Amino acid sequence: MYTTKTMGGRMKKVLLTICFTAVLFAGCTTSNQRLLKIDSMPSDALVSVHEVGPGSSAVVRRIVGITPVEKNVDFGEENRLRLEIEKRGYVSKTVEVAPDEGKHSIHLERMKGGNGENVKEYIFPVVNRLLLAVPDFKVVKRGFSKESVSEEDTGIAKEALVTGIGAFFSGKYEVMPINPSHDDKRLKALWRDARTAMELVDPISLKYLPDTPFLETRSSREAARELGAEYGSEVALFVYGKQNRETAGMKFGKIGVTTAQTAVSYTSSYNNAVARGDSSFVYNVYTPNFAEGTILKAVLIDCHSGEILWANRGIWGRISFNDADTVKTIVADLLVGLN
Amino acid sequence: MKKSMKIILIAMTVYMLAGCSMPLKMTAPESLDLSGINRHPYTIGLFIPGELKEYVYEKQTSPFDKVSYPLGEQTALLFKKNLPSVFDDVKELDSKDPAQDVVLILEPSIVKFSSVIPSPAYNPYTATMIYRIDVYDNAGEKIFTQTAIGEAQTSKGLLSGFVARSLASEVAQKAMENAVRQIIEGLSEAEELKGYKQ
Numbered sequence A: 001m002y003t004t005k006t007m008g009g010r011m012k013k014v015l016l017t018i019c020f021t022a023v024l025f026a027g028c029t030t031s032n033q034r035l036l037k038i039d040s041m042p043s044d045a046l047v048s049v050h051e052v053g054p055g056s057s058a059v060v061r062r063i064v065g066i067t068p069v070e071k072n073v074d075f076g077e078e079n080r081l082r083l084e085i086e087k088r089g090y091v092s093k094t095v096e097v098a099p100d101e102g103k104h105s106i107h108l109e110r111m112k113g114g115n116g117e118n119v120k121e122y123i124f125p126v127v128n129r130l131l132l133a134v135p136d137f138k139v140v141k142r143g144f145s146k147e148s149v150s151e152e153d154t155g156i157a158k159e160a161l162v163t164g165i166g167a168f169f170s171g172k173y174e175v176m177p178i179n180p181s182h183d184d185k186r187l188k189a190l191w192r193d194a195r196t197a198m199e200l201v202d203p204i205s206l207k208y209l210p211d212t213p214f215l216e217t218r219s220s221r222e223a224a225r226e227l228g229a230e231y232g233s234e235v236a237l238f239v240y241g242k243q244n245r246e247t248a249g250m251k252f253g254k255i256g257v258t259t260a261q262t263a264v265s266y267t268s269s270y271n272n273a274v275a276r277g278d279s280s281f282v283y284n285v286y287t288p289n290f291a292e293g294t295i296l297k298a299v300l301i302d303c304h305s306g307e308i309l310w311a312n313r314g315i316w317g318r319i320s321f322n323d324a325d326t327v328k329t330i331v332a333d334l335l336v337g338l339n
Numbered sequence B: 001m002k003k004s005m006k007i008i009l010i011a012m013t014v015y016m017l018a019g020c021s022m023p024l025k026m027t028a029p030e031s032l033d034l035s036g037i038n039r040h041p042y043t044i045g046l047f048i049p050g051e052l053k054e055y056v057y058e059k060q061t062s063p064f065d066k067v068s069y070p071l072g073e074q075t076a077l078l079f080k081k082n083l084p085s086v087f088d089d090v091k092e093l094d095s096k097d098p099a100q101d102v103v104l105i106l107e108p109s110i111v112k113f114s115s116v117i118p119s120p121a122y123n124p125y126t127a128t129m130i131y132r133i134d135v136y137d138n139a140g141e142k143i144f145t146q147t148a149i150g151e152a153q154t155s156k157g158l159l160s161g162f163v164a165r166s167l168a169s170e171v172a173q174k175a176m177e178n179a180v181r182q183i184i185e186g187l188s189e190a191e192e193l194k195g196y197k198q
Helices: A009-028 A149-168 A184-200 A218-231 A250-274 A324-334 B002-020 B071-086 B156-187
Strands: A002-004 A034-039 A045-051 A061-066 A068-074 A081-086 A093-097 A103-107 A129-132 A135-142 A147-149 A174-177 A236-248 A282-284 A291-302 A308-316 B040-047 B056-063 B065-069 B087-093 B104-118 B125-136 B143-155
Touching: A034 A081, A061 A068, A103 A291, A129 A149, A135 A149, A149 A174, A149 A236, A149 A324, A174 A308, A184 A218, A184 A236, A184 A291, A184 A308, A184 B104, A184 B125, A184 B143, A184 B156, A218 A236, A236 A250, A250 A282, A250 B156, A291 A324, B002 B071, B040 B071, B056 B104, B065 B156, B071 B087, B071 B104, B071 B156, B104 B156, B125 B156, B143 B156
Parallel strands: A034 A103, A129 A174, A129 A236, A135 A236, B040 B087, B040 B104
Antiparallel strands: A002 A282, A034 A068, A045 A061, A045 A081, A081 A093, A135 A147, A236 A291, A291 A308, B056 B065, B104 B125, B125 B143
16 A cells, blocks of 8 residues: 655656556557347256467357356357357257347257166256265464464364255255265265365356356265165265464464564655655554455265265465354355355 | 676576576385375286376466466376285286286376476465376276375474475475375275275
């Protein structure tokens, strides 16, 4: 943050330059917003735009919506868009469209499996009982000169998450926590593949992927099937995450460092201004940046087939796991779409 | 005088650029503690493609500074050192063409690597590594695949800035070790790999 001690003529010039630059850049970024109308046969397919990101050759994917969709979309300088239409069980289609072409109707063809059978569409199974693995969650305490996992806070957080998830599904599904010591080996295989899925599966496009995503290995699919049968559950939920907390010593240290930086900036700017004979000077105000926050990732697996039914992930600020209302809000946020 | 100033400036620029793109120093990986895992009683071939062995991940930390991670070299060492804990013997192969003296051929790959070198330097250093290993039988058929993720975080609090490069290196190595550990455990438990004999 820059702070000016007095507002002189020089400052006005700076402001004028900033305004002029802003106007110039605003002109450069004029978008070509036009109405896109698209439908598919069958409907409920995911429409996304594939475009090359600014300053890079990487293709960026932007979700437009679910068919039928009518939306104002930026058609870019080329006045054309490359759209991908995806639906589970159907061969995905890529089409190029221009504005003013009216409504686009896309016919999707069924996708065939290895034996020539139709790949099944996305169906959420009927659930009565949900199996819940104890969340793999840790609380990291970041101190002045080191950081470590707090066992006590980790325990509190895990318990709060289990309670919060139970409350979220209350009245809908019966939640059955898995005893970790009893099923350790099977859970290990399941966790391994569930963690990979949490990282590699895109939560938004998951239910529209043409092919059904499953747990990767036979060991984990077998483990899901066995545990599901043993507990009488149709689905299993896995939640992973961590929270970074800073100790009072760390916070105090950061405040000290940024105060010292601000003082150095003020002193040197002041001295330079005096040496030049200027009546104003600019100095930096440094504010401490506290690296605290919580990350949570989750996947829901069909115990019978090992299919990955749902995934989500998110980042929140520092959460107090002793506050049931806060945990309830975060759990509802994480599990959105599952109720 | 002007000429010597020019030379000094050029030399300084070259030195700065060379210094900035210097690879992170990573210690030789050690054997992981994998006691108690199921071993497969046969010899496998380990095929590490050239592009993987030489893979260097580069991270731009500022317009003038770049950190490079010798991930390929470390990955090759990690797998060579730890695969013998799950198989009787491991032979390094130059291709994945079926070889007579090995029962299965394993080919590792890096699916994704990401790291955070924080600014300000006292925030957490994190790294994520996702490895995949494909296993082929003697007919060249893929019989098993395991993908696994390893994550790590570290810092020395407000003192991190003094050892930023070593923290970036340490956290990347921890993430790689975590991912390899899970790959090894996955290989050990894989039903698909049981029943083969030398």
